[in-house]
Amino acid sequence: MLIELGHFALILAFIMAAVQCVLPMVGAQKGWRGYMAAGEPAATAQFLFLAFSFAVLTWAFVTSDFSVRLVTLNSHTAKPLIYKITGVWGNHEGSMLLWCLVLAFYSALAAWFGGNLSDTLRARVLGVQGAISVAFLGFLIFTSNPFWRLEVPPLNGEDLNPLLQDPGLAFHPPFLYLGYVGLSMAFSFAVAALIEGRVDAAWGRWVRPWTLVAWVFLTIGIALGSWWAYYELGWGGFWFWDPVENASFMPWLIAAALLHSAIVVEKREALKSWTILLAILAFGFSLIGAFIVRSGVLTSVHAFANDPERGVYLLAITGVFMGGALTLYAARAASLEAKGVFSLTSRESALVANNILLAVSAFVVFVGTVWPLVAEMAFDRKLSVGAPFFDAAFTPFMVALAAIMPIGALLPWKRGKLDRVMGQLWGILALSLALGALVWVMQTGGSILAPAGAVLAAWLVLGALVDLKARAGRGDLSARLRRLRYLPRADWGKAVAHAGFGITLFGVAALTAWQVEDIRVAQEGQSFAVGPYEITLVSVEQRQVSNYQTTLARMEVTRNGNPVATLFPEKRFYPVARMPTTEAAIDNGILRDLYLVIGDPQDAGGWAVRTYIKPFANWIWAGAIIMALGGGLSLSDRRHRVAAGAAKAPRAAVPAE
Incomplete structure (x- = not known):
């Protein structure tokens, strides 16, 4: 009942x-x-x-x-x-x-x-x-x-599905949906504004907190999904450019652009038409993500369904709402006249550049995600678009975005002078380049990726500090600290989020450049060296747990004869689902993760063992959490909780006819 x-x-x-x-x-x-x-x-x-x-x-x-x-x-x-x-x-x-x-x-x-x-x-x-x-x-x-x-x-x-029986997947989907679906509010505000034919500063203030809520939850959801993939799938990576990963990443990029664009609408009543378009596209990419996850048209370990018929329904929903909103946008866009004017050197111009970079990077991810489907339908060719394409096509836009962020944060509205802004930044630029040179020397050659990541990370983190220093103004230390104390939380949130972005960039660059990988067959009792560590496969045993069987290895790690960790990687088998999973054992650290995986027994004896040393891996997710914290600080700003814009029109009762 x-x-x-x-x-x-x-x-x-x-x-x-x-x-x-x-x-x-x-x-x-x-x-x-x-x-x-x-x-x-x-x-x-x-x-x-x-x-x-x-x-x-x-x-x-x-x-x-x-x-x-x-x-x-x-x-x-x-x-x-x-x-x-x-x-x-x-x-x-x-x-x-x-x-x-x-x-x-x-x-x-x-x-x-x-x-x-x-x-x-x-x-x-x-x-x-x-x-x-x-x-x-x-x-x-x-x-x-x-x-x-x-x-x-x-x-x-x-x-x-045994892959989903994990604490990371207990929290990942709800946070992701709070972000995905939260972008529907930005979409609804955009369509409502188009129907009314009015987009002004008040509208910009109204739409920002809703977008910010969605962006914060989406950031947390993506970080949890990345963390789950890192330790659960046993591949040792944090991002695989999987279609479903991309499905959540595209609306995140567009939502980030929308957040910055709405600021221009609020402060200067400019970029109205572009901001409305971003609000439509942000939720549109969420709908596209729902279609990708549930239609079965693209293969993914994360997919929830493989049902093209239901996929057609979702595609129809996407077509109706996106088609209707874009048609309304085309009819109304000419009336969305921008009131504010600004020079090429201004915060508005920096935010426009920010929007262009984020939007184009989202388009690059979209093309790489759907191109295999397009190639199969149009040219009857089976193609695979993987990390090499995304890394080459996507990375330059993120580098450019990181380069302009500290400059744009310090530029004044309407009109500014670049030399005056750079006068505050030359010192941290020199320090960032010096740090990059130090990293290059210490790594004794190799990829430029890690030094470049160090330069960008220092540039962003120190740039955020300079931004706060500039807002504290002049005077003695106590006066400046008092001004910082009463600084709007949105300003603190911006600085914290930008710093978090820098930390994540460095984590990605360092892990990609410096990771050490070792794959071998090891006998029980055998020791082997990986980097500075000595690893011993002490034993392997079979165990029965409530809902699965496990092959459990005991591996001891030492460095220069000193114990570091005892780890227990597993190979599980779920008899009901008849599906194996790999459970990596990870010794987490601030500067590195030691990542061990036990594989299958070998015909000649011994066990397949994979070992990874992953420098600065946890900085990736720490940066994401700091970005989300920055968004939360901005959301707590009193200006988002107070009535925005012009007063309501006087209420006059009109009888229904």
């Missing part, structure tokens, strides 16, 4: 989404306050119905209710509780229910905290959000119902 109630709540949520879509839009067009106000309770009701539906599905997984088809396909009684819960979204149907729940949550937030918006704009934003919910709830109910019952329930389930 509870399962039927969950299904019924899903249908009621669909009805509430339709009400939220239609009534506020009609009310905004006609000026009927009652119709406009209907969007708020509809959004709240939709969220509550979906929350109940999601809770019911979660309960079915926790209690192993195998009368529910989805539970049978993705759970097992021997599975630990945390993976029973994560099994809710570790599949296509459950993940789409989570998508719809997050979408309704953002709609409810707009209803609850949108009091600083004009009545018509809030009504239209809620209406667009409702339309998106109608599309995805329709997709869920009619093609991907998570509450299908089985006539004859089995005694046990078929288990969750």
Whole structure:
């Protein structure tokens, strides 16, 4: 009975989404306050119905209710509780229910905290959000119902994909969806503004916090996914340019551009047309990502489904919303006149350059991701686009972006002098180049990648400090510290995020340039040297755990005769799913990770062993977390919580006719 109630709540949520879509839009067009106000309770009701539906599905997984088809396909009684819960979204149907729940949550937030918006704009934003919910709830109910019952329930389930039975995957999808789906708010603001024909500084202030929330969650979600791939897949890499990885990276790049572009709209009422386009494209790439993950058109270890028919539905959703928004944009773009003018040497110009670099880099990732599909459909050729293409085509744009960030942060609005700005930066530029030269000398030749990464990282981190110093102004130390204390949190957030970007860049460069890899066959009791470490394969034993069998190796690591770590890499086999997984053993450190993997037994005796020394690996994720922290600091700025822009128009009751 509870399962039927969950299904019924899903249908009621669909009805509430339709009400939220239609009534506020009609009310905004006609000026009927009652119709406009209907969007708020509809959004709240939709969220509550979906929350109940999601809770019911979660309960079915926790209690192993195998009368529910989805539970049978993705759970097992021997599975630990945390993976029973994560099994809710570790599949296509459950993940789409989570998508719809997050979408309704953002709609409810707009209803609850949108009091600083004009009545018509809030009504239209809620209406667009409702339309998106109608599309995805329709997709869920009619093609991907998570509450299908089985006539004859089995005694046990078929288990969750073993790769997804990991703590990293317990948190990665929810954060990713909070980012993916959060960009729907920027899309709704853009479409609502186009319908009203008004984009001004107030609109820029309204759209920024919503975009910032999505960008922060997307940053955390991508970092968690990268961290999971690093330690779980056993390949030893942090990024593989996999289609699904790219699907989350593209909206992140566009959202970063949108954040910077919205600042120009807010401060100078310029770049209006471009900012609206970015808001549309940011959510558009999220929809494209949903299509890639669930259609099966591109192969990925992360994919949730391999169903082209359902993929066609998602493609239709993408076409309708993107096509409709871009058509409206084409009709209205000419009226989005920019009021602010600025010189070539100004913060506006630096932000334009920032936007161009981010947008083009996202386009490069998009082309590399879809080109195999295009080549197969158009030329009947099987092609693979891998890391060499992305590294060569994408990296120059990130280098250029890092180079201009400290300069742009110090340039004044409207008009500035480059020599005056560089006067504050020559010292840190010299220091950054000196650090790069030191790294080059210390590495005794080799790739230029690590020294270049060190230069860019120092340039960004020290540039962020110079930016804060400049905002502290002149005077004695106590006066400057007092000014820093009362500096807007958005300024602190910008500096912290830029520094985090620099730290991540250095981590990527150092790991790529200095990684040491060793692959060999080792006998039990044998020792071998990798870099400065002596590694001994002490023993290998078989064990039975609750829901898997494991081949567990004991490996001892020493350096100059001194113990460093005892590590236990595993090779697991899940009998229900009949699938093996590799569990790397990692000795984490600030300056390096020691990464060990045990492979298969060899016919001639011994075991395949892979050893990696990964310098500065953790700096990659530390930088990402610092970037997210910077975004959180900016979001906590009081200016994002206070009513923005002009006062609301006086409310005049207009009767519905």
